[in-house]
Amino acid sequence: MKVGVIVFPGSNCDRDMYHVLRDVFHLNAEYFWHEKGLPKNLDAVILPGGFSYGDRLRAGVIAAHSPVIEDVRKMAEKGIPILGVCNGFQILVESGLLPGVLLKNTSLNFMCQWTNLIVENNTTPFTNQFRLHQKIPIPIANGEGRYYVDDDTLKKLKKKNQIVFRYDKVINGSSDRIAGVCNESGNVVGMMPHPERAVEPVINPIDSKPSSLIFESLLNTMGVTQ
C-alpha cells in the first residue's frame, strides 16, 4: 500500500503530511516532485498545502499546470483516492478536477485559527469512518479560502452529495459555508482546513480523534487494518 505526496516548488506542508502518514498512521508514503511521473501502483495521492510557486498569480494556478497533474487526472479517472488539502484543494480546483473556485477571504487577511467542520458526506474515501454531521475541531490557515460556486452549481453539488465538509459557522464568506467538496464519483476530495495539523494530541488543544478519522477512512478504503 503506497501513498504519494506531491511536492511542488514552494510546497510547505509536504513534510507535515508525510510525517503524519508515516509516523502516525504507519503508511508507506513517498514524495513525488512535480516534474516526475507517478508510478501506476499508487493506492492514494495527496496534494499537501502551502503556497506552491509562492501562490503567485492566484493560489494553485501555476501548480495546476505542472506535468504531474496529468498523472493525477488519470488516477482520478481510475477512481484512486485523491485528497487536496488547502493549497492542494486550490490546485485541484484550478485544474478542474473539482468544481468551484477559491477566493480571498472576506476579511482580506490570511486567517490562521481553529474552527469546527461538520461532515456532510460520509461516503468518500476520506470520510467513511465519520458519523454524518460529526463535528471536527481543526485549524485553517489560508488567505484564499473562500469557496465560491454559482447558484446552479451549488444546487448540483447538493443534489449529487458533493459537499463533504461545512464550517459550523460563517468564517470566511464561503458559499453555503462549504469547507470541502468532492467530484461526482466521490474519490477526489478537497478541503481547506489542515487535518495533518490536528491528528496528534500534543499539538491539538481540543480533540485529535475526529481529524484522525480522515486518515483512518483512507486506511479503511485501502483495506489496511491497524
Next chain:
Amino acid sequence: MSLEPQELAELKTKIGREPTSTEIQIVAAEWSEHCSYKSSKKHLKMLPMTGPLVISEKGYDSGVLDVGDGYVVTAHIESHNHPSAVEPYGGAATGVGGVIRDILSAGTRPIAIFDGLRFGNIEKDKHARWLFKNAVTGIADYGNCLGIPTIGGEVEFDECYSNYALVDVAAVGFGKKENLIKNHAKKGDLVVLMGGSTGRDGIGGSQFASDSLESEDRSAVQIPDPFIEKLIIEAILEARNQNLINALKDLGGGGLSCAVSETADTLGIGIEMDVDKVHTREPGMHPDEIMVSESQERMLIITNKEKLKKLEEICKKFRISCSVIGHVTSGNLMHVKKGSQTFANISTDIVANATLLDRPSKKPEYLAAIQQEKKLKPILDYNKTIMKLISSPNIASKIWVYGQYDHEVGIRTVVKPGQDASVLRLDNGKFLSVKIDGNPKHCYINPREGAIGCFEEACRNVVCTGATPIGMLDHLQFGNPQNPEIFWTFLESLKGLTDFAKYFKIPCIGGKVSLYNETPSGPIKPTPLIGVLGLIDKKPLIPQKIESGDFLILIGNTKDELGGSEYYEYVHKFVGGNCPIVDFKESKRNMSAILDIINDDLAKNAHDCSKGGLAVAISELCMSNLLGCDISVEGIPGEKLNIDKILFSESHSRYLITAEKKNLKKIEGILQKSNTPYKIIGIFNGKKIQFKKGKKSIIDLSVDKAQKAWLNSLRELVMHG
C-alpha cells in the same frame, strides 16, 4: 553615505595608496555601524557567551545550543528598523528573510519566527497605523509563504516611535549536530553565489541604517521574494545533506562586500572574484553597485570542483540561479575584478575589522528628575480604568496580529501564540520554549533596571511553560551613539543584562546592536529586546481550561513600582516614578518554586504579571477562560500599599498559578519550604471579575464585556481607527 574623512585617511594609511572607488564602497559598507559594531563591539565582550550547551564554530551568524540526543537548536535576532520606517511591507518582510538565512547558514532548518513590533501612538497617528498594518502584512506574507510558523512576539506603541518603526525578528532553527556546517576552505575552492539576482535595490542599505532617519531613501530598501527564499532553504538543506557545502554565509547588510570579506577574514583565506560572473537583474550595473547591493535571497557558498556539478543539479531542480563568481586564493586579499580589470584588491583584515571606538558616555540629565513620584488624581471608578487598560493598544489581545500568521505549519507548535511563551516540540521528545520581551517605558526611566526587567520577564514567560532558560538573545536598540547621554544608556543596559546573565548562568548566544534609531524629532527610548530560550525535558505546561471552583494563587512580592507602568502612562499620562527593580535572589527563588510546582503537575496555568500589573494579569486569565473570579486583595505579599499600587504596579518576579483544590496543599508545601511569598487570592466562578478589599468592592466587571473589548479593540482600531 560614504566614509567619514578621518576614516578615508585611515584607509589610505592602512593600504598605503589611494583607494579605488570600489574599495571605498566596500569599506564604507563594512565599516558602517550596522556591519562593524564599531561603537559597541568593545563593550559587548562583557556578556557571558559560553556555557555547557553552547557550541561555538567560526563563521556562524546564529547561536547554536546543544539540546541533547545529537540535536541542536540555533537562534538569531535581527531588526529592520530603518527600511520598515520607509516601506513597512518590504522592510518587515525582508527582515524575516534575513534572519531566516542566518539560521540556514549554520545548516539548520528554520522552524519558528518571532517578531517584536513597535510604532507610534496608533490611536492618534494614522501614519503609525499604516506602518503597523503593513509591517504585519509583510511578516505574514513572507513567513506564511516560507511555511515557517510565526509563533510569538510582542507589539507596543509609544510616542517615541512616531514616524519610525522598530521591526525586530528572531528565528529559531533545528537540526542534527552532525549536519552543522563546519566552515572551512582551501586554495582553489570555488566561490558560488546562489539565489536571487543582484539588482539595484538595497544599495547602501547598511550605511542607510547607520544614520538617523531623515530622508526616505527608497533605493536603500530591499525587495522581498519569499518564494525564492523557500527554494533556497530547500536547495541548501539538500546540498548540506549531500555534503556539498564547505562554507556558507548569507548575504545581508553590505551585500557581497560584507559576505566575501567576512568569510575570507574568518577562514583566513583570500578570495578573487569577477563581478561579470554575478547574475544581475539588469544590465549595466557598475562593480560598486554589484558589491554593495543588498538584494535579498542570496547565499554565498564555498565548494570545490568535484562538488560543483551536484550543487548545480540541485539548483537546476529548484530553478534557482547559481554562479561561480570566484575562487579561494592563498593570502588574505579580496580581489574584485570585472573581466581582467581590477576594481579592488585589498586585505580582508582591513575591510572586515573597522577600528573600534571608545565612545564617551555621560549620565543623561533627565534621569535625575524622572524618577520622582507625583501626586495623581484619584480614581473614582476602577471598572472604567480596567476597561480602559484592557482595551488599550498595548494590553489588548494581539489576536488581530498573530491570527494573520500561520503559527501551526511545521506541526511543532504545542503552546500557541497569545500565551506567556510559545512552545515547540523537538524531535528528541524535548520541548523548546521561547519568548521575546522589551519594555522601553521602564528602560527610559531606568536603562539598567529596565533592561534587567526585560530579561527577567522573558525568563518568567518561559518558566510559566515549565522550561529552564538555557540561552539569551539580545537586541540593543538606541539612538545616536555619538551622543554621550545615549551611549551611557546603552552601556547601562548592557551592564544590567550582563549582571543578570552571569547570576543566572544564561549565556548570550547571539544578538544585534541597532543604533541611530532617530528621526528629526529625536531618539527612541532605549529599547533593548531580550529573547530567552528555555528547554523542557519532559512535558510542557500547556494552559488548561480553568473551571469553576479552581483557585488562584499569587506568588512574589508586589512593590511600590508604578514608574513606567501602563497605569501611569496610559491612564494618567505621567512619565516617571519608581521603575520596577528585579531582586536577583527573589527572582531565582520564585522561578525555581514555579518550576517545582509545574514539574509536580500541580498547576493548571502559570501566568506572569507584567504590563498593567496584577489587575490586568488576573483579568487576562478570566477573559481567556470566559470565567469570573472573586479576588481579595488584602494581605497580598510585599509591603503595605495603596490600592492603585496593588492593582497596577508592574513589579517583577510575580506569577499567578491556577490550581484545583486538591493540589493546594502540595503547592503551599513547595512555596513554604522555599520561603517563597504567596497568597491564595481568589476562586474562579460565575461571570464577573470581582476585586474586593475586605467587604469593599473595588472592581465588579462582566467578564463577557471585558473579553469582547480585549479581543476586538485592536482590530477595530486598525480597521476603523
